[in-house]
Amino acid sequence: MFDWDEKPELNITPLVDVMLVLLAILMVATPAIVYQEDINLPQGSKTKTYKKQKSIDIKVTKAKIIYIGKQKFSFKNFADSFVLYAGNISRSTPVYISADKALSYGDVMYILKTIKEAGFSKVSLITNG
Numbered sequence: 693m694f695d696w697d698e699k700p701e702l703n704i705t706p707l708v709d710v711m712l713v714l715l716a717i718l719m720v721a722t723p724a725i726v727y728q729e730d731i732n733l734p735q736g737s738k739t740k741t742y743k744k745q746k747s748i749d750i751k752v753t754k755a756k757i758i759y760i761g762k763q764k765f766s767f768k769n770f771a772d773s774f775v776l777y778a779g780n781i782s783r784s785t786p787v788y789i790s791a792d793k794a795l796s797y798g799d800v801m802y803i804l805k806t807i808k809e810a811g812f813s814k815v816s817l818i819t820n821g
Contacts, residue, residue, distance in 0.1 A: 745785070745786065746785060747785060747786045747787065747788060748760060748778075748781070748785055748786070748787045748788070748812075749761070749788050749790070750787065750788065750789045750790065750803065750807075751790045751791075752767075752789070752790070752791040752792060752795060752799075752800070752803060753792055754792040754794045754795065756795070756799065758770055758803070760774075760777060763777070765777075767799070770802075770803065770806055771806045771809075774806055774807065774810055775810050778810050778811075778812070783810075783811040783812055783813065784813070784814065785812065785814070786814040786815075786816065787807050787812050787814065787815045787816070788816050788818050789803060789804065789807070789815065789816070789817050789818060790818040791803070791817070800817070804817070
């Protein structure tokens with residue numbers, strides 16, 4: 693005999709198990725998928741040419757000798773010397789600092805602070821990696 697008052701129970705455990713397996717497969721397979729879409733770029737005008745922006749390259753040796761281009765500066769007088777050097781250079785010119793890894797953090801930050809105080813805003817530290 694059939695009991696009409698009996699309430700059916702819904703067992704969702706197998707559904708959750710299947711969804712977790714599918715999610716795990718998706719998570720493993722997704723990094724291996726590479727999407728490549730070919731695009732056609734529009735023709736540009738050849739009237740303007742790209743001008744390489746001038747930059748200031750600063751190299752600091754282990755002995756705390758600072759080179760800007762071929763000019764040599766002492767570490768002690770660098771603040772005053774750099775202000776004089778950068779007298780008529782635009783402050784939007786990028787500055788790149790390459791410092792020997794044997795220098796202390798404070799020494800490199802002194803050079804960075806000096807350049808920032810001179811008004812340059814685009815200052816980058818160059819690394820090997």
